Amino acid sequence: MRPKFGSHQYCGRTCAEEAKRKAGSGGLLGSLASSLWSGGAGDDDGTGRSSSQYPGRSTGGTSYGAMPPAAGSGDNLCEHCHAKPKYSERDPRTGAVVIYPFCGRTCRNVNAQLNVQRCQLRDCGKPSQGPYCSDKHAKSLSMMANQRPLLVDRKAVQKGYAQACAYCKEYPANLPYEYCSKDCGMKDARERDRNASPLSLITPDKNNFSSITRRLHERWDDPILAPPEITAIFQISVSKKYENRFKEAVSAAERLGGSTTKSAFYGGQCICDLGVPQFGNDQLCSWGSCSICIVIRKCFDVLEFNLPHHTGDLGKGIYANLNPAKANRFTVRKSNHEIRAMILCSIIQVDDYVQGDKKKHSAFIDETGRVFCANKDVILPRQLILYKNPEPRAILQ
Secondary structure, three states, X not given: OOOOOOXXXXXXXHHHHHHHHHHOOOOHHHHHHHHHHHOOOOOEOOOOOEHHHXXXXXXXXXXXXXXXXXXXXXXXXXXXXXXXXXXXXXXXXXXXXXXOOOOOHHHHHHHXXXXXXXXXXXXXXXXXXXXXXXXXXXXOOOXXXXXXXXXXXXXXXXXXXXXXXXXXXXXXXXXXXXXXXXXXXXXXXXXXHHHOOOEEEEOOOXXXXXXXXXXXXXXXXXXXXXXXXXXXXXXXXXXXXXXXXXXXXXXXXXXXXXXXXXXXXXXXXXXXXXXXXHHOOOOOOOOOOOHHHHHHHHOXXXXXXXXXXXXXXXXXXEEEEOOHHHHHOOOEOXXXXXXXXXXXXXXXXXXXXXXXXXXXXXXXXXXXXXEXXXXXXXXXXXXXXXXXXXXXXXXXX
């Protein structure tokens, strides 16, 4: 059993002739069968297609008419619409059945149009032998690089005529660039910078790792807890905004009469999984209560819970300590994490003999080593130190 061919009542001319013969050559059914297959017109097959356009088809009563392929097989369906069977006919000279790739002229022409290479310039889409249809369009690429594409360009991307922009995925890319415009390129760069981690690992074989470890152990002063084991140290890459702000504060202190840059330890709560290997050592969180991650991102512009400063007996500002053991008291982690985190910062201290507004241009250090910065410009985070929970010192018998 075969399906009907197109809009006809029979699968092919053979069955139409057979029906005509059974009903009688002069009968009404015979005439009806012949007209239903031929479409009632000489060279037209009832679908608007002339039989002379298909090799081997004839308007006569020959028995080698169209032989549609059997339905139900994916290999026998039109290669464009995948809905109708491929058109087939018998070669009058050899008698072999010829199967064409498409069901008819419409699908053949549409498929040819889709496979034509087209000009990549916005609003063009003309057939071309290369990326552009003319030298004029190729040269106009640089002039149009900063213009926003028009709405019509979306159709070229949707139909697969043009490569989509790497950022918006909506407009065609201005080849050889991967973006449709300078605006999309800048947005993509800003988004990558925003999502990139500002932390870079300092490996133990680096001199900086040894010097930071030695500084922490030498300054660790606690009668109960021993200096901890450091698991990792990360360099903090601060933005140019905060780096320039700190440099201007150093210059202002020098103009005042002289200053010294020192290091201090900042401890705060870290409620995320920063420093835990199975969750990613350098992955910062976006929680508003995680002090360590906020300080790394914002460089003390804001603190946890969006606080502008801490409040203590020395006033409103940023509190740190020269002694890492005292900074350790303010570190808070999840109960199931044995890794703690503190930040090694650079601070500016104006020389003692300098006269002027030291509160604005300098960090204050009391006799216990506590550091107080009333001005956020005089403190900058430099390294993130991850270490195990300090253990009690061995008690001598």
